[in-house]
Amino acid sequence: MVTVQEYQDLAGKNEYRDWFNELDVAAAVKVTTAVERIAQGNTSSFKPVGEGVSEYRLDWGPGYRIYLGQDGDTLLILLGGGTKKGQNTDIENAQAAWREYKQRKAAARKAAAKATPKEKSNTQKRRK
Numbered sequence: 405m406v407t408v409q410e411y412q413d414l415a416g417k418n419e420y421r422d423w424f425n426e427l428d429v430a431a432a433v434k435v436t437t438a439v440e441r442i443a444q445g446n447t448s449s450f451k452p453v454g455e456g457v458s459e460y461r462l463d464w465g466p467g468y469r470i471y472l473g474q475d476g477d478t479l480l481i482l483l484g485g486g487t488k489k490g491q492n493t494d495i496e497n498a499q500a501a502w503r504e505y506k507q508r509k510a511a512a513r514k515a516a517a518k519a520t521p522k523e524k525s526n527t528q529k530r531r532k
Contacts, residue, residue, distance in 0.1 A: 408443045408472075409483045413499055414508070419484040419497060420470075434464050435485065442480060443471070455499040456506075457483065459491075471498035473505065481505060 413420045423434060437458060438449075450458040462468040469486030473481045483501045486494035525530070 406443050406445050406480055408439055408480045408482060411473075411505055413501060419501060420482040423485040425452055431465055431468060434462055435468060438462055438470060439482070442470075453495045453498075455502060457495065457498045457502050459495070469494060471495065473498075473502040475505075476510075481512060485503065 410418050410420045424432065427435060439461050447458075449460050451461065453459045453514060454478065457471055458474065459468040462470070465487075468485065469487065469491060470485050471483045473483060475481060481502075483495055483498040483505075513517065
């Protein structure tokens with residue numbers, strides 16, 4: 405089983421949710437079904453589109469696409485969505501979001517690594 409999360413940028417914008425909310429009911433059902441399949445580990449329809457971003461194609465309607473990044477073996481991040489018509493722009497936006505996600509994650513890891521020695525030092529001082 406894979407955890408699927410929607411990416412929210414630093415400004416609080418969620419490109420995937422914004423796109424999804426504009427879909428009609430039939431398209432939303434198709435996309436939701438695709439995301440559930442992804443959560444079950446079905447990645448056979450993934451196509452790498454560069455910079456660590458993959459595209460999940462739905463062969464329905466105007467050619468819906470879901471853009472995502474994989475973080476480890478069990479976490480997929482939904483970066484956005486679109487159709488075949490806007491594919492190039494959608495890919496560029498997803499790649500930018502993925503770069504930001506990785507930068508934020510690296511910064512959080514770095515901050516946690518810096519905090520850990522201080523916490524250990526403070527704990528040792530309190531014990532003395």
